[in-house]
Amino acid sequence: MTTAFNIVVCGSLVPDPLQTLEPIQGPTGPALKNEMMLPSVLDPWAGHALFEAANLAKHHPGTKVYLVSLGPKAKLQQLMMTIAQKVPFEFVCLDGPASGFLDSREVAKALASAIEKIPGLDKTKLLVFGGYSSASRDAGTTMQMIAEQLGISDVFLGADELKVQPDGSFRIMERIEGGQYQISSCAGAPIVIGWATGNLPEPPNNPQVGMANMRTIMPALQKAQPAALKTDGIQYASVQLPQQQRQTKIVKDTPVEEIAKEIVAWIRS
Amino acid sequence: MSNINTEKTALMSTLPGDDVRQIMWRFADRYEHQMVVQATRSVARGMVARLVADKQRHTHDWTPQKQEMLKAFDEAGVTAAFMEPDQGGYITGPKNLVLALVAFELAWVDAGAATASLANNLALEPIHEKGTPEQIHHYMSGCVPPKPGEKREILRGSFALTEPLPYVGVDAGMLSGKIRIAEWKEGKEPIIQVEKRGRFITNMGYATFVTAAVDTDDPRIKSSCMVILEKGDQGIYDPGAPTLKLVHQLSCTHDPIFNLKIPASRIIGGYTIKDGVIIPNYNHNEVIEAVFRRTRVTVAMMTTAKLLSAIEPVIRYQRTRYRGGEAAKPGTPRYDLGIQQKEDAQHRLLDVWATGEASASLGFEAARLFDEFDPLEKQKDAMFLKDGIKGPRAQMKVFAEPRKRALEYIEIMGKPEAQRDAKRVQDLENDFLTMYVVKESLADVFCPACKLWNTGYGATMMREAVSLMGGYGITEDCPGFLTQKWSDAQLEATYEGPECVQRRQMSLTMVSDVFLAQFKNWIKDLRALDAKKPGMGAGTLASAMELWLWSIEYLQNAKDANGKTLYAGQRQGVTFPMADALAWLLGSRQLILDTLELERKGPENSVLAEGLTGFVNFYSDLSYLQAARAAGEVGKVCAELVYGYQAKGATCALPNAAIKTFAELRSKLDGSLAGARLAKDRAAEAVTQVMIPEALDYPL
The missing domain is CATH 2.40.110.10 (Butyryl-CoA Dehydrogenase, subunit A, domain 2)
Known part of the structure; x- marks a missing residue:
């Protein structure tokens, strides 16, 4: 049985992880130093969700993929120069902040509202994808709240695989503790999935795909409305980067056994 | 005590990113170009960087790993970037700028990879420029990677x-x-x-x-x-x-x-x-001339990319140089700034940076110029073919009138906009032969100038970049592959016509009346700019251009102490240094123009709002210091040529009117340097404060 889906992927930008991220107190709350100036990438978890969506679309003709992004539209435009080349999709843009310090409830509300407004969206075929986690700040709550707002009760988090069964039902593998998977069956759409990493490699950039996508991306950016996000629902007592100690040393041609021994010794110490 | 450098406080917050580059290099509204940049970058900093890190440069043989790189080019759309949509490509119109951007992105990591990509286009260029319609269709389409399901071998x-x-x-x-x-x-x-x-x-x-x-x-x-x-x-x-x-x-x-x-x-x-x-x-000469006048620009961009790619690794090395030592405790200047505590380290890095920026500005301007020139040339070729106009003499005859109109056009454009006869300007701009003459005069100078200066002087400055990394610079572990880039630069300075070929071409084209008429307009523009914005070095550059202009006119008319003509075809001791000097001036001017573009268009990009002032300040200071460096070179070259062919003691004993004028211009030039070093100090402060990423985005 071949099923065509309407897949909506929620995802936005985060600062390139190689950049120096330094929390500061901005006029409206916590922020990252020079955040607007830092180069951005698509949040890696959202990226996995997008690639899974495109892969599903490839195998289910007639499927439509939408990418709904909340972020500063000028930065989203820059991001699209890369992301639009990866896979075909239609773009829905919400002009607003993409800061990791936003209230996830407000973000979910804005995204759910934008999904509701997608013209011709068939909710009986709706698959809402997003990242289970985020590279900017990991509250891990946004996707559930989107599901709630859209009235979708089948929600799967930390998924690495979705298989459409011959009868049209879904088989979903979710990560659980101890490196194990929980395998669930679901009768079908609508569902919400918060993706972990999935199993697909990142597609190479292809400007030809990008040129096709740009036909919808530029109008979407031009007509993007400011997203009304309340900021008074959450207060931060303090913010700091996760404590980490990076001890990098560059060695070449070291046997694997030697490396393993060194790691074991470090763990034991 | 007051400090004059406290006037400008906004410093550049981060290294210039794509938003800044797209404005400066004029492709902010070309989405297809931006996509090609991103696609090429992902191949360069992914697969290409891994090939270098895996020592694939250590063999002359074409290995299976190197072959994979071609596949990556095909998949990322790099191979098809040169073709028209009806041939299987996806970009319409001239491709000089986009190919320059491809060369830049690949050479940021490895110029050999750039050459591998562009050599296919070089093979196609003779066909593209002068081939029959059948030849063009067959070979251009054949070099496009097959689509899924299409059974054919790609041509290379x-x-x-x-x-x-x-x-x-x-x-x-x-x-x-x-x-x-x-x-x-x-x-x-x-x-x-x-x-x-x-x-x-x-x-x-x-x-x-x-x-x-x-x-x-x-x-x-x-x-x-x-x-x-x-x-x-x-x-x-x-x-x-x-x-x-x-x-x-x-x-x-x-x-x-x-x-x-x-x-x-x-x-x-x-x-x-x-x-x-x-x-x-x-x-073959007619074909090659059409080919190399374009492809040399992409070669120039390779060395440019390396200079700019060196900035981040050098800053990181300088700042972290003392970390781990007992005396460098976190929070101390020794820990935070490392070698950047020392002015010399800052200033030398700025010289590398300014060279890279000026050469990028010059090279991308040349590429854009050819994008404008291409359709005019095609129109001219079609007309000549239709009318049976062949051979240099017949062609020169056709251009006699357009040449006069070109000079008239340049004269009008030299006036303030309000004083121009708009109808006449429109008429002249609608005359393609007139525009052909104007653009050709520029293309014939900008192409050899960027090939000569970007690669030749660029190679010298790559050595400086390597030296800034200390002993680390000449190891395989040096981040950014700087030594490899330095040695590669020597080839870029050589192939598609070594430096002497570029100097020779410039020595002929830079004395064209159409080019010099525009050059005079630029001096006026710079003077006007200096009156409005004295902090960009426009006045310094204008003085240097005046000195160069005076000198070239003098050298063309004067004779040496033995009665021999100074500016003559075989007298390369005179003509070649003047070509070098001009290349310095063109790069410096273009950097000023690109900085102005950033200042003008930057506010349209809301992403840049937060840091635009810092970027404009930094680039203004960089423009100033580059203008001063260019002025130094021009002053030195012109003085040596103007004085050096006089008999010993002649100028002291009996200074003629010409020499007196030169001395006055030289003196004016020296005086115009006021403020240049203060600009360098300001730029140096920005270099010590600018935020850089935690690590390089491609492997060792």
Whole structure:
């Protein structure tokens, strides 16, 4: 049985992880130093969700993929120069902040509202994808709240695989503790999935795909409305980067056994 | 005590990113260009960087790993970027800027990879520029990667001009490669025997077709030409042995041997037959001139990319230099700034940076210029073909009137906008031959200037970049592959015409009245700019340009102490240094113009709002210090040439009016340097404060 889906992927930008991220107190709350100036990438978890969506679309003709992004539209435009080349999709843009310090409830509300407004969206075929986690700040709550707002009760988090069964039902593998998977069956759409990493490699950039996508991306950016996000629902007592100690040393041609021994010794110490 | 440098406080917050570059290099509204940049970058900083890190540069052979790089180019749309949509490409119109951007992105990591990508375009260029419609369609479409389900082998090409000694290649004027009639049956197409040996031919290890320059060895063929050879043609198609080059090892270079029979339809641009003689429509020089005037720009951009790619690794090295030592505790200047505590380290880095920026500005301007020039040239070629106008004398005759109109146009454009006759401007701009003359005069200077300066002086400054990394710089572990980039730069300065060829071309084109008329307008513009914005070095540069202009006019008319003409074809001791000096000026001017563009268009991009002032301040200071450096070079060159050919003591004993004028201009130039070093200090402060990423985005 071949099923065509309407897949909506929620995802936005985060600062390139190689950049120096330094929390500061901005006029409206916590922020990252020079955040607007830092180069951005698509949040890696959202990226996995997008690639899974495109892969599903490839195998289910007639499927439509939408990418709904909340972020500063000028930065989203820059991001699209890369992301639009990866896979075909239609773009829905919400002009607003993409800061990791936003209230996830407000973000979910804005995204759910934008999904509701997608013209011709068939909710009986709706698959809402997003990242289970985020590279900017990991509250891990946004996707559930989107599901709630859209009235979708089948929600799967930390998924690495979705298989459409011959009868049209879904088989979903979710990560659980101890490196194990929980395998669930679901009768079908609508569902919400918060993706972990999935199993697909990142597609190479292809400007030809990008040129096709740009036909919808530029109008979407031009007509993007400011997203009304309340900021008074959450207060931060303090913010700091996760404590980490990076001890990098560059060695070449070291046997694997030697490396393993060194790691074991470090763990034991 | 007051400090004059406290006036500007906004510092550059981060390294300039894509938003800044797109504005400065004028492709902020070209989305297809931005996508190609991103696609190319992902291949460069992914696969290409891994090839270098995995020591694939250590072999001359074309390995399976290197072959994978071509596949990555195909998949990322890099290969098809050169083609028109109806040929399977996806960008419409001239491709000079986009190809310059591709070269820049690949060479940011490894210039050999850039060469491998661009050599295919170089093979196609003779066909693209002068080929028949059938040739263009067949080879351009054939070089596009097959679509899914399409069963055909992609064509990959090589460009074979250079030969083993004695004639070598570019600008040699003579060729050992020969063609003669092998067979010519009544009513059939002639079959041509081609004999050609190549030297240093890129892509040759895997090329399936070759565009080769050959001379006639048969009275039944009138002139030299370029021909297309295919693997599978009858005879010898031997790729030959790998060239034992020490650089650019990610490109596949061989010394091939060809002895093939081909149909005459493979003569690029076609031929006519008159009185039993084949007359190629284009001789090899005509084809090559059209090719190299474009492809040299992309070569120039390779060295440029390396200079700018060196900035981040050098800053990181300088700042972290003392970390881990007992004296460098977190929070101390020694820990935070490392070597950047020292002014010398800051200033030398700025010299590298300013060179990279100015060369980028110059090279991308040249690329954009060719994007404007291409359609004009096509229109001119079509007209000449239709009207049967052939040969330099006939062409010069056609250009006599357009040349006058071009000078008139430049004169009008030199006036303030309000004083221009708008209708006349419009009429002149609608006359394509007039615009052709204007653009050609610029293209003929900008192309050799960027090839000469970006690669030649760029190589010198790459050495400086390596030196800023200390001993680390000359190890394989040096982040950014700086030593490899330095040595690669020497090849970039050499191929597609070494520095002397570029200087020779400039020595002829830079004295054209049409070019010099525009040059005079630029001086006026810079003076006006300096009055409004004194902090960009526009006044310094204007003074240097005035000195150069005076000197070139003097040198063209004066004689040395022995009565010999100074500015003459064979007198390269005079002409060549003036070409070098001009290249400095052009780069410096273009950096100023790009900074102005950033200041003007930056506010349109809301992402830049937060940091725009800092960027504009930094680039203004960089422009100033580069103008001062250019002024120093120009002053030195002009003084040596103007004074150096006088008899010893002559100028002291009896200074003539001309020398007096020169001395005044020189003095004015020296005085205009006021503030340049303060600008350098300000830029240095920005260098110590700018935020850089935690790590380089490509591997060691």
